[in-house]
Amino acid sequence: MATLEIKDLHVSVVTDDAPKEILKGVDLTIEAGQTHAIMGPNGSGKSTLSYAIAGHPKYEVTSGSILLDGEDVLEMSVDERARAGLFLAMQYPVEVPGVSMSNFLRTAATAVRGEAPQVRHWVKEVKGAMTELEIDPSFAERSVNEGFSGGEKKRHEILQLALLKPKIAILDETDSGLDVDALRVVSDGVNRYRASGEVGVMLITHYTRILKHITPDFVHVFAGGRIVESGGAELAARLEDEGYVKYTGKQEVTS
Ligand code: ADP
Ligand code: MG
Ligand code: MG
Numbered sequence: 001m002a003t004l005e006i007k008d009l010h011v012s013v014v015t016d017d018a019p020k021e022i023l024k025g026v027d028l029t030i031e032a033g034q035t036h037a038i039m040g041p042n043g044s045g046k047s048t049l050s051y052a053i054a055g056h057p058k059y060e061v062t063s064g065s066i067l068l069d070g071e072d073v074l075e076m077s078v079d080e081r082a083r084a085g086l087f088l089a090m091q092y093p094v095e096v097p098g099v100s101m102s103n104f105l106r107t108a109a110t111a112v113r114g115e116a117p118q119v120r121h122w123v124k125e126v127k128g129a130m131t132e133l134e135i136d137p138s139f140a141e142r143s144v145n146e147g148f149s150g151g152e153k154k155r156h157e158i159l160q161l162a163l164l165k166p167k168i169a170i171l172d173e174t175d176s177g178l179d180v181d182a183l184r185v186v187s188d189g190v191n192r193y194r195a196s197g198e199v200g201v202m203l204i205t206h207y208t209r210i211l212k213h214i215t216p217d218f219v220h221v222f223a224g225g226r227i228v229e230s231g232g233a234e235l236a237a238r239l240e241d242e243g244y245v246k247y248t249g250k251q252e253v254t255s
Helices: 046-054 078-084 101-113 119-132 137-141 150-164 180-194 233-242
Strands: 003-013 020-031 035-039 059-068 086-089 096-100 168-172 200-205 218-223 226-231
Touching: 003 046, 003 200, 020 046, 020 059, 020 200, 020 226, 035 233, 046 059, 046 078, 046 086, 046 168, 046 200, 078 086, 078 101, 086 150, 096 101, 101 119, 101 137, 101 150, 119 137, 119 150, 119 180, 150 168, 150 180, 168 180, 180 200, 218 233, 226 233
Parallel strands: 035 200, 035 218, 086 168, 168 200
Antiparallel strands: 003 020, 003 059, 218 226
């Protein structure tokens, strides 16, 4: 069973001028079978945390550690992290013009599994997962994310999750831009996947809405680049009422 252990993580973003420290000492342990919600205001560093775990080159770990089952994640390349069982559904999924969804998924599955999936099984697997996520079969031949709506992109992130079967899944604002129906489809997909009890989920979100569909075991409030409070699902309900003003000192501007 997988354990992701983040200890006193400090991360700076590499910019054109001086590097800027964004994460200021994050401690978090996620075990298989657990869902941790990371909630916080915009700009608090939630995506930076997800990028640092995934190995994005713009985000430099200046101190602290990330271990997956005791292995040093920071020593691994981006590919090695994926093979080790880390998965990141990005807040802003990238478009890959000229690469079809089906080719992309097959290449990713081959890389993660270490061998090409058998064609017959694979076709069935992909069709089944697409049906469950209410994705039209025609999407298989479309370029990755090109011209996809926000909701379509997020469904495809969950399609990848279902097919790549990571040990630790980081879902960065998978709920943003979803209408009520898409939110249900995406949440059902995550719930089906976590029902195995074999995956640890880090669910990053700004809003409590998705937590009504995906009940977290733990809720962590993220502000100013660190976790400032942790609790159970009841903490999310309190945040819904009170917002983040208590942690930021700023009233949030909602649009
Ligand atoms: P959140 O996901 O919580 O909204 P982010 O991790 O995206 O927060 O951003 C945290 C802070 O780091 C913000 O002030 C943001 O402007 C800054 N930041 C993140 N990525 C970059 C980048 N590539 N270049 C410059 N600043 C960045
Ligand atoms: Mg943000
Ligand atoms: Mg973000």
